[in-house]
Amino acid sequence: MYLRQQYSIFMNLTTLSAMSPIDGRYWSKCMELASYFSEGALMKFRIQVEVEYFIALCKLPLPQLKQVNPGIFQSVRGIYEELNETDLKRIKEIERTTNHDVKAVEYFLRERFKDLSLEKYQEFIHFGLTSQDINNTALPLSVKLCLEKVYLPLMNSLKRKLNQLAAKWSQIPMLAHTHGQPASPTMLGKEISVFVVRLDEQLRLLKTIPHAAKFGGATGNFNAHAVAYPKIDWNRFAGKFINSFGLCRSFPTTQIEHYDHFAALCDNLKRLNTVLIDLSRDVWSYISMNYFVQEVVKGEVGSSAMPHKINPIDFENAEANLAMANAVFEFLSAKLPVSRLQRDLTDSSTLRNAGVPFAHTVIALKSLIKGLERIKPNEAEIKKDLDENWAVVAEGIQTILRREKYPDPYNALKMLTRKKKKVSRKEIQSFINSLDIKISVKRELKALTPFNYIGIQTRQKR
Numbered sequence: 001m002y003l004r005q006q007y008s009i010f011m012n013l014t015t016l017s018a019m020s021p022i023d024g025r026y027w028s029k030c031m032e033l034a035s036y037f038s039e040g041a042l043m044k045f046r047i048q049v050e051v052e053y054f055i056a057l058c059k060l061p062l063p064q065l066k067q068v069n070p071g072i073f074q075s076v077r078g079i080y081e082e083l084n085e086t087d088l089k090r091i092k093e094i095e096r097t098t099n100h101d102v103k104a105v106e107y108f109l110r111e112r113f114k115d116l117s118l119e120k121y122q123e124f125i126h127f128g129l130t131s132q133d134i135n136n137t138a139l140p141l142s143v144k145l146c147l148e149k150v151y152l153p154l155m156n157s158l159k160r161k162l163n164q165l166a167a168k169w170s171q172i173p174m175l176a177h178t179h180g181q182p183a184s185p186t187m188l189g190k191e192i193s194v195f196v197v198r199l200d201e202q203l204r205l206l207k208t209i210p211h212a213a214k215f216g217g218a219t220g221n222f223n224a225h226a227v228a229y230p231k232i233d234w235n236r237f238a239g240k241f242i243n244s245f246g247l248c249r250s251f252p253t254t255q256i257e258h259y260d261h262f263a264a265l266c267d268n269l270k271r272l273n274t275v276l277i278d279l280s281r282d283v284w285s286y287i288s289m290n291y292f293v294q295e296v297v298k299g300e301v302g303s304s305a306m307p308h309k310i311n312p313i314d315f316e317n318a319e320a321n322l323a324m325a326n327a328v329f330e331f332l333s334a335k336l337p338v339s340r341l342q343r344d345l346t347d348s349s350t351l352r353n354a355g356v357p358f359a360h361t362v363i364a365l366k367s368l369i370k371g372l373e374r375i376k377p378n379e380a381e382i383k384k385d386l387d388e389n390w391a392v393v394a395e396g397i398q399t400i401l402r403r404e405k406y407p408d409p410y411n412a413l414k415m416l417t418r419k420k421k422k423v424s425r426k427e428i429q430s431f432i433n434s435l436d437i438k439i440s441v442k443r444e445l446k447a448l449t450p451f452n453y454i455g456i457q458t459r460q461k462r
Contacts, residue, residue, distance in 0.1 A: 022359040029366050030359040036146040037355025040088045045138035046105045047080040049245075050126060056241050057124055062229065065124060072116065079112050102131035128217055128224035132343070136214040136257035139351055141245050143265070144211040146358055152203075154365040155272075159199055161372050166192040172377055173451050174291065175385045175392065182389040184396075185454050188291075188377060191282075198275045206268045210248040214257035215241065219342050221252075255343035259336035266333035266357070273322040273329070273361060276368060280319040283375065287312045290381045295374040314371030318364040325360035328353065386450040391423040393448045397432070404441055425449075 010017040018024035035041055055073050058065045087108070095104035106126045113122045126134075170189030175182055215238045216222055222234040235251065242249040250257055286292045294310050335350055394413040401409035416431050417423050432445045 020356075022356065022363075026359075026363050030362045032150055033146065033355055033359050033362060036142045036150070037358065040085075041142060042138060043088055043091050043101075043105060044080055044083050045142050046102060046134050047083065047109065049134050049137045049141070050105060050109055051076055051080055052244065053127075053129070053241065054121075054125055056237070056244075057127060060232065060237065062124070065121060068118075068121060072118065075116055076118070079109065100131070102126075102134050105134070128222070128228065130218045130255055132256045133215050133217065135348065135351070137242065137245065137247065139354065140211040140213050140247050140257075140262065143262070143354070144246060146355075147206075150362060151358065151365075154362060154369075155199070155203065158365055158369050158372075159196055161369055162192055162196045162199075165189070165372065166196060169377060172379060172382065173386060173454050174382050175389055175450065182385075182392055184392055185386060185450050187454055188382070195275060195279045199272065202268060202272045202275065206265070206272070209265050209268060210261050211246070211265075212250045212257060212261040213242045213245070213247045214250050214253045216251065216253055219255050254339070254341070256339060256347060258339075259347070263333035263337050266329040269357070269361065270326045270329040270333070273326050273364070276364065277319055277322045277326075280315040280322070280368065283371070284312050284315045284319075287315075287375070289385075290378055291385075292375040293378045295376070312371070314367045314374065318367040318371065321360040321364035321367070325357040325364065328357040328360070332357070383451075387425075388422055389450060390425050390428050391417040392450055393428065393453050394423075396448050396453050397428075397445050400441065400445060401435075401437070404437060406435070406437060 013023075015024045015027045018027070022030055055076060058068045058070070058073075061068075090111075091104050091108045094107050095101055098104050098107065109125045110119070110122045113119055113125065166189040168189070169192065170187060172188040173185050174188045174191070176184055176186045176191075214220065216235075217224055222238070225232070225234045239249045239251075250261075283292065287294065294312065296310060332350065332354065336347055339347060394417045398409040398413045401412075413431075416427070429446060432442055435442065435445075
């Protein structure tokens with residue numbers, strides 16, 4: 001009794017009782033994905049495939065469907081276009097009897113056909129198909145639409161922000177750090193543009209990956225279709241049908257899609273997320289170095305104990321969610337292409353988690369955009385760091401000396417710059433004055449500073 005009372009407040013699913021943060025704490029940040037990956041969305045996509053398949057059979061036409069009036073097609077499409085919560089609950093009610101989710105959709109459609117006075121054609125709902133013809137068309141369709149409607153617009157928003165910052169900060173010289181140590185200076189804007197180019201290149205690859213669907217009956221051979229209507233080119237029909245969704249048909253297959261293209265998609269999204277993890281960590285590091293300062297938000301608390309804290313939580317949140325997404329993307333890409341003989345059920349259970357990495361990715365993208373809106377360069381600190389690290393021009397000095405055939409300039413500069421932690425402008429100038437070289441070369445060397453020794457910063461055209 002005590003346990004029942006203790007846990008009764010968690011028995012109804014809300015954002016407070018949800019065990020997954022996707023459906024709980026972060027629901028408001030990824031709720032749009034429910035239209036593509038929720039149980040109800042899967043039902044809707046399945047119904048869409050079943051309805052469009054019936055209409056495609058009518059358009060062939062199959063002899064038994066010649067009498068179907070094309071004027072009814074819009075009403076039939078209304079079954080999925082106007083699907084509501086009552087319909088979804090009815091499908092779940094049917095499933096409690098069938099213990100089969102796709103068969104429940106078929107029986108629901110039979111009921112709706114009766115409502116439309118189409119019951120004499122109900123045997124052509126799911127005609128000759130197996131459940132995976134529906135599932136393996138519904139899933140790539142949902143993924144394709146999610147990428148187009150949610151993921152790519154968010155990614156483009158992030159890229160626009162990065163491009164704005166790269167342009168805005170293009171004239172800010174900054175000390176670089178390789179191995180955590182001061183290195184040849186760069187420009188802040190250029191370092192941001194590095195991530196834009198990396199994202200662009202991976203997104204270009206992403207758009208080349210087909211969204212593949214399987215459609216071919218119980219073992220991929222259209223056995224039932226061929227025996228019922230041997231004169232119809234069912235492979236041609238299937239290709240045209242799958243193409244109508246903006247998908248490509250995998251052929252030949254077993255009972256299921258082989259998921260090789262979906263695995264490639266997961267791997268590509270994982271690489272994109274890895275680029276964003278790198279971005280998150282770099283910005284976090286610049287904040288810790290005081291190169292970036294974060295906007296103070298009134299009323300916001302950084303630490304429950306330390307009042308002064310403004311933590312880089314948006315970049316930490318992004319990093320964590322990107323890592324979580326990548327773990328699932330990696331699992332999906334490794335698991336799904338492997339199936340025992342012509343079919344086992346492991347892909348079905350696995351695919352129910354297909355929306356999980358997309359949700360974590362969307363949460364991360366929104367956190368990154370929010371975090372980038374809050375930062376600005378601390379130019380005073382950046383300039384101070386440059387001015388305290390004149391040793392970084394040693395690379396340029398010794399390279400010019402090599403050009404002038406000065407003997408062993410590398411070791412000469414090494415002795416100067418390694419003898420103490422900081423080398424001042426005065427010491428660099430004194431070193432240059434001591435060299436037995438032409439006056440014009442000395443002037444050239446003295447012109448080098450940590451603020452102008454920045455190399456080529458313009459982006460090369462492809």
